Amino acid sequence: MSAHDICVSVNGVAHKRAVESRTTLADFLRHDLELTGTHIGCEHGVCGACTVLVDGLSSRSCLMLAAQADGRAVETIEGTAGNDGDLNAIQRAMIEHHGVQCGFCTPGVVMTLIELRRNLNGRPIGEDEVRRALSGNLCRCTGYQGMVDAALAVLNAAGA
Amino acid sequence: MISKLADARKGAHGLIGKSLRRLEDARLLRGAGKFVDDIHLPGMLHAAFLRSPVAHGLIHKLDLAEARALPGIAGVYSWADLRPRWQHDRMPLALHASGIKFDVDPFCLVKDEVCYVGECIAIVVADSRAIAEDAVALIDLVIDPLPAVTDPCDGLMPDAPRARLDTPDNLVALTRIKYGDIDGGFSRAAHVVKERYRLSKGGPHSIETRGLVARYDARDETLTVHSNTQMPHRAKQVLVAALGLGEHQVVVVNPDVGGGFGPKALFHPEELSVPTVAMLLGKPVKWIEDRYESFVSSAQERVQDWDMEGAFDANGRLLAIRGKLSHDHGSSTPYGIALPYNASSNLVGPYVLPAFHIEIALCLTNMVPATSTRGAGRPQGTFVMERLLDRMAKKLGIAREEIRSRNLIKPGQMPYSTPVVMRDGSHMTYDSGDYPECQKRALEAADWAGFATRREAARKNGKLLGIGLANYVEGTGRGPFESASIRVGASGKIMIASGATSQGQGTKTMLAQIAADVLGVAPADVHVVPGDTRATPMGLGAYASRQTVTAGNAIFAAANEVREKAIKTAAVMLEAAAHDLELKDGVVRVKGVPGHRKTLAEIAHAISGVPGFALPGDIAPGLASHVDFQINALAFCNGAHVCEAQVDPGTGHVKLTRYIVVHDCGTIINPMMVDGQVLGAVAHGIGATLFEWMRFDETGQPQTVTYADYLLPTAEVMPRVEIHHMESPSPLNPLGVKGAAESGTIAAPAVIISAVEDALRHLDLHIRDLPLTPPRLLALIKRAQKAGERP
Numbered sequence: 001m002s003a004h005d006i007c008v009s010v011n012g013v014a015h016k017r018a019v020e021s022r023t024t025l026a027d028f029l030r031h032d033l034e035l036t037g038t039h040i041g042c043e044h045g046v047c048g049a050c051t052v053l054v055d056g057l058s059s060r061s062c063l064m065l066a067a068q069a070d071g072r073a074v075e076t077i078e079g080t081a082g083n084d085g086d087l088n089a090i091q092r093a094m095i096e097h098h099g100v101q102c103g104f105c106t107p108g109v110v111m112t113l114i115e116l117r118r119n120l121n122g123r124p125i126g127e128d129e130v131r132r133a134l135s136g137n138l139c140r141c142t143g144y145q146g147m148v149d150a151a152l153a154v155l156n157a158a159g160a
Numbered sequence: 161m162i163s164k165l166a167d168a169r170k171g172a173h174g175l176i177g178k179s180l181r182r183l184e185d186a187r188l189l190r191g192a193g194k195f196v197d198d199i200h201l202p203g204m205l206h207a208a209f210l211r212s213p214v215a216h217g218l219i220h221k222l223d224l225a226e227a228r229a230l231p232g233i234a235g236v237y238s239w240a241d242l243r244p245r246w247q248h249d250r251m252p253l254a255l256h257a258s259g260i261k262f263d264v265d266p267f268c269l270v271k272d273e274v275c276y277v278g279e280c281i282a283i284v285v286a287d288s289r290a291i292a293e294d295a296v297a298l299i300d301l302v303i304d305p306l307p308a309v310t311d312p313c314d315g316l317m318p319d320a321p322r323a324r325l326d327t328p329d330n331l332v333a334l335t336r337i338k339y340g341d342i343d344g345g346f347s348r349a350a351h352v353v354k355e356r357y358r359l360s361k362g363g364p365h366s367i368e369t370r371g372l373v374a375r376y377d378a379r380d381e382t383l384t385v386h387s388n389t390q391m392p393h394r395a396k397q398v399l400v401a402a403l404g405l406g407e408h409q410v411v412v413v414n415p416d417v418g419g420g421f422g423p424k425a426l427f428h429p430e431e432l433s434v435p436t437v438a439m440l441l442g443k444p445v446k447w448i449e450d451r452y453e454s455f456v457s458s459a460q461e462r463v464q465d466w467d468m469e470g471a472f473d474a475n476g477r478l479l480a481i482r483g484k485l486s487h488d489h490g491s492s493t494p495y496g497i498a499l500p501y502n503a504s505s506n507l508v509g510p511y512v513l514p515a516f517h518i519e520i521a522l523c524l525t526n527m528v529p530a531t532s533t534r535g536a537g538r539p540q541g542t543f544v545m546e547r548l549l550d551r552m553a554k555k556l557g558i559a560r561e562e563i564r565s566r567n568l569i570k571p572g573q574m575p576y577s578t579p580v581v582m583r584d585g586s587h588m589t590y591d592s593g594d595y596p597e598c599q600k601r602a603l604e605a606a607d608w609a610g611f612a613t614r615r616e617a618a619r620k621n622g623k624l625l626g627i628g629l630a631n632y633v634e635g636t637g638r639g640p641f642e643s644a645s646i647r648v649g650a651s652g653k654i655m656i657a658s659g660a661t662s663q664g665q666g667t668k669t670m671l672a673q674i675a676a677d678v679l680g681v682a683p684a685d686v687h688v689v690p691g692d693t694r695a696t697p698m699g700l701g702a703y704a705s706r707q708t709v710t711a712g713n714a715i716f717a718a719a720n721e722v723r724e725k726a727i728k729t730a731a732v733m734l735e736a737a738a739h740d741l742e743l744k745d746g747v748v749r750v751k752g753v754p755g756h757r758k759t760l761a762e763i764a765h766a767i768s769g770v771p772g773f774a775l776p777g778d779i780a781p782g783l784a785s786h787v788d789f790q791i792n793a794l795a796f797c798n799g800a801h802v803c804e805a806q807v808d809p810g811t812g813h814v815k816l817t818r819y820i821v822v823h824d825c826g827t828i829i830n831p832m833m834v835d836g837q838v839l840g841a842v843a844h845g846i847g848a849t850l851f852e853w854m855r856f857d858e859t860g861q862p863q864t865v866t867y868a869d870y871l872l873p874t875a876e877v878m879p880r881v882e883i884h885h886m887e888s889p890s891p892l893n894p895l896g897v898k899g900a901a902e903s904g905t906i907a908a909p910a911v912i913i914s915a916v917e918d919a920l921r922h923l924d925l926h927i928r929d930l931p932l933t934p935p936r937l938l939a940l941i942k943r944a945q946k947a948g949e950r951p
Binding site for chain 1: 181182186187189190192193194195197200290365367368369416417418450451664665666833836840842843844866867868872875876880
């Protein structure tokens with residue numbers, strides 16, 4: 001099994017590692033870096049639980065090889081709270097609107113919403129558009145309504 | 161006891177009924193949850209399985225040599241290799257069920273006959289999962305195929321092949337519900353409707369798959385299993401029996417669990433083989449189900465064929481229903497007859513049904529065992545009853561809400577005892593509720609009366625809009641008991657342990673909220689340990705929408721005992737009479753005397769004991785209590801759903817545009833969390849009705865093993881669901897609560913199909929088969945259009 005030397009920035013910290021060719025980015029984050037907040041739900045790129053941001057773009061870390069992340073900047077759920085450990089506005093809204101039940105899909109949902117918030121850049125958003133943005137994240141517990149309401153509240157708040 | 165505890169609620173702190181934010185959320189939102197796959201133990205090995213590639217056959221050759229020789233492999237084991245470690249040939253699972261003709265417990269690994277695609281044949285243990293899977297590919301397996309049984313009706317034909325060679329036939333159980341004057345009902349009937357319905361297979365699809373980490377410590381001879389089971393105490397019981405260990409040697413612990421929805425309550429074969437090899441190797445072993453394995457090996461349900469007829473009088477009142485239910489039971493019997501029995505008894509629903517006769521045939525098939533998935537049979541029975549009512553309404557030319565009103569049980573009839581005999585021999589009895597009012601509120605909330613205007617507006621825009629209605633009940637809170645203990649520490653922190661478990665429902669918040677309400681403490685100061693056999697000696701866990709009823713009342717009683725003990729102890733400490741004291745906000749004080757007070761922490765400290773000194777007032781040590789809350793009767797929640805569906809007759813596409821639920825689960829502990837349960841359950845029901853279809857070919861090969869083939873509802877297809885509550889407290893338990901976790905699923909198939917048929921009422925369609933995918937609906941539309949063109 002061939003190995004690759006890679007250097008990946010994860011949540012602002014550079015990691016140099018040797019990885020097997022077949023190691024996915026998700027397994028690299030979870031096993032090599034012990035960042036277990038990124039969850040694996042289907043390993044075929046549909047459920048969205050493993051969503052991370054790679055160079056700012058939401059990506060299925062189960063479909064991307066660790067070797068492909070060489071030289072890139074990865075953001076995971078562990079990097080989303082503030083330096084003081086405080087939850088960010090999206091996370092707080094998820095509590096307020098009961099967007100979380102079992103919490104397994106939640107990290108992927110939060111990463112998707114962080115990307116959406118950056119892309120909107122303050123532009124208001126309607127419910128259909130939020131639902132479309134979240135349609136790549138499967139949740140079996142909530143029926144989605146709580147997370148949709150959380151997203152609408154945060155994304156349409158003044159100064160969002 | 162009930163009235164005494166009801167009195168205790170007068171001293172409560174107003175937390176019951178509040179939408180407290182959940183204690184679980186912050187950790188999960190940070191990505192700091194600890195799920196089973198997040199557990200890493202030193203020296204841990206990883207397991208993978210060789211699974212049957214065919215639905216039925218005999219193992220002709222199983223050569224493990226090449227797999228064993230691969231570097232990085234710790235062991236490769238077949239049934240014969242592990243049998244010496246087990247007390248029985250099969251897993252000792254049988255649930256008592258009177259109707260079962262032959263108990264067919266599943267094998268942990270196949271002995272010689274494979275009975276479904278995905279059945280475990282060999283377990284491989286290696287340094288990594290990847291190496292374990294490499295070795296699985298090196299196993300030389302040859303199977304002589306046998307004919308497969310893939311349909312419960314075909315499997316019950318006289319010339320059907322057998323699904324298993326170790327049973328005389330496929331009819332594993334034949335049971336019935338029979339009461340009232342059936343023949344008289346049909347002979348008196350002014351109208352009869354006869355229909356046949358077919359519901360298809362779907363799965364639980366918790367986003368976290370099944371998994372466990374097992375570790376055996378030879379030094380203290382203890383097996384510890386970290387598992388995402390819904391029933392840790394049940395898993396422990398099976399492991400004790402299967403491995404011949406003592407209860408003191410087995411610990412089963414839940415980490416955070418990422419959804420359950422039923423099948424995680426079943427003890428699956430991997431839950432025995434992984435601990436067995438961990439004992440054999442003396443090293444921790446992890447197995448996490450991958451999604452393919454989940455599709456083929458996690459229990460599923462809902463394949464049922466219903467051949468039914470209903471007799472009505474001239475006014476649309478039910479006289480009798482009779483028919484036959486053929487149920488796909490899968491390849492073994494780990495779960496008794498509960499599913500088809502639930503389905504049949506729930507058919508009765510909130511209606512007066514004078515006579516009922518259903519023959520229930522359970523057919524062994526070459527499928528993964530059928531066990532509870534959210535709703536557990538009930539959506540099927542409700543679907544059949546509600547469809548029969550719609551058919552009869554159409555036949556009589558009366559409104560759908562009117563035929564229901566004429567048949568609903570009236571509030572003055574509560575408690576309403578049906579002649580249906582339940583598992584424990586009692587009669588199915590609805591404890592409380594106002595079913596006509598519930599339907600009325602749903603119709604009002606939906607503006608049912610104003611629908612004609614909306615239909616017309618949609619028609620002008622070229623859309624076909626329909627509206628549907630369905631009522632249902634659900635027996636919740638199944639006993640016989642659940643445990644909860646509570647202990648106040650000298651630090652003032654409060655610890656709760658319970659046999660109840662959490663897969664995302666908010667079990668910790670629910671238990672903490674009830675205890676905090678009794679003791680007047682901050683819920684955040686209450687630490688809850690659910691689902692840990694070390695923390696709770698006995699317990700059952702999550703199934704049958706039961707935990708708020710059973711564990712909720714257990715913690716309510718236990719917290720009240722702690723409250724009384726705190727007052728009694730404080731009376732000694734403060735030299736005051738107990739009746740002059742009150743517990744408010746975590747402090748016992750003398751009424752009207754400020755400053756004369758003891759905190760719960762001080763009280764707990766005082767009776768925690770100092771070596772050699774007597775406890776104050778000879779009070780028993782510890783500010784603590786343990787209660788096993790016992791209950792047998794079911795608390796029946798109920799509800800009414802209305803939805804509107806827009807149908808595209810050119811494509812068969814159905815879009816749900818509105819969805820209204822009026823829900824009655826008795827006293828509500830946390831409205832936000834109840835809404836969350838209802839929403840999730842409705843989504844599951846929408847999936848089962850319009851999207852989710854686990855398909856197999858005629859040889860029993862699964863055809864839908866990715867989420868590109870098996871469609872789960874997404875945020876985009878879910879309508880906004882409006883939820884309204886009624887609160888008819890259950891007289892069966894002190895809190896007056898009823899379960900809420902599954903009920904949303906139960907009416908969804910019925911109400912959606914009612915709405916779709918209404919949208920296409922000009923075609924007089926009868927939708928009999930679920931799920932209703934666009935190709936299926938399009939075929940029905942085309943057939944109806946063709947029939948309409950005939951002269």
